[in-house]
Amino acid sequence: MSRFKNPDARYRWSVALRVLAAALGGYALASALAVLLGLLLPLERAQAANLGMDLGFLLYVPILLWTFHTRSAARAWGWLLLWNGAAALLAWWLVKGSAA
Numbered sequence: 001m002s003r004f005k006n007p008d009a010r011y012r013w014s015v016a017l018r019v020l021a022a023a024l025g026g027y028a029l030a031s032a033l034a035v036l037l038g039l040l041l042p043l044e045r046a047q048a049a050n051l052g053m054d055l056g057f058l059l060y061v062p063i064l065l066w067t068f069h070t071r072s073a074a075r076a077w078g079w080l081l082l083w084n085g086a087a088a089l090l091a092w093w094l095v096k097g098s099a100a
Helices: 007-040 045-069 073-099
Strands: none
Touching: 007 045, 007 073, 045 073
């Protein structure tokens, strides 16, 4: 049984949660991927960071579109959290490995 008795309210909450997922989770994922690309690109540090940020902005658009394409807002949040965690963990591992 649904918490929302009005189907219109359920739809509005779903759209609101997707907008939050696209704005917050999408931005976090694009930023994490930008950092990861900056670490992986075989360029000078400043050039790699600049190119990583440029590519991060280009990746933000498909991430936004994907969040509205998924079946549910919960699925969008789950995948965004999973990919954010994976990108952040890999970036942390790369930075920790280069510092040692």
